[in-house]
Amino acid sequence: MLLILNTATGEFLEAFIDKLSDCEELKGLKGFEFDWQKQCDYEVYKIALVEQPDHTLGLISCIDIPQELRVHVNLIEVNSSDIGRPKKLDRIAGCLIAFACSLAFKRRYGGFVSLMPKTKLIDLYQEKYGFRQFGRMLAVQYEASAELIKNYIGDEEI
């Protein structure tokens, strides 16, 4: 079960992730800075709260690279209306990364997920999510990938 933290109340809210199959759904999204229609060639998933299924909390764009047995996270963005300062909802990006890890296990890639974030943020992605650096890229796999799934998606709640 995906759990998003409401930082104001300390309450965990149940969320779900759905694949967006129609590019039209990415048109004119409110609360997002990036042009998500440019991600149409890739796999795009949205995360939303079970109690508010029509409000997109965040989006992830993944590129499947089967010849290298990896899922590449191209872009993640959390809806700006849910990330005020102080932020209202926490763990959204973490849940999306953990979801990419689960895709990478299901596809027999050993949970291998790569990113090529802005260079100046590389250290922070390593600290926050346990990625390791390989040249300009970051990657997570095996135990570290399973740990992200455990931390953000959980084990027992099914």
Place this chain on the structure above:
Amino acid sequence: MKKSEEIYQKLKEKLTDEEIVERYVIPEEISEAERQVVEEEFRAIRMNMLKERSEQQRLLSELMRMKLLIRDYLKNSQYDEAFSFANQLQAYIKIIDRPKKDFAEEIDIHPTRLSRILSGKESPNIELVYRLEKHGGQLIPAIYWWKLHAKQLEYLIQKDEQKRLEESHKVKNHLKFRA
């Protein structure tokens, strides 16, 4: 200025880098030529990793896959024979690559009982699912194993008309109500 850099600079006016990392993965924008070099280098590293994959890593990968597929199945309302307790236990034994006799010994059950469970002639009990959880290094929780069995039972209770009829013949002096 490139698009993602523009957005990053705009975000920097409101958020620290730590906060950006908690909300975004912003791709580094590089030229196509640079990208090809980065991708090529990374491909070589990745291929090397795959060549050096250990047995422990193979096991972890396969068991995590099994666990996530079971989780998806349990969320789905439809019963699927491929996910019967017996078939998943069979799949587990194949992943860990043990002779059935050795596996039976490792989880402290008689080989005949294991065979009966694998053929669906005998049901698992709570003790067994705890043992399976422990045997698999806690990767697949006992509750997953139990729910595979429970989902199968629910399906059978709803669909097994022959058994329902057989059992109804064994009941005497049953209560009667007008519907």
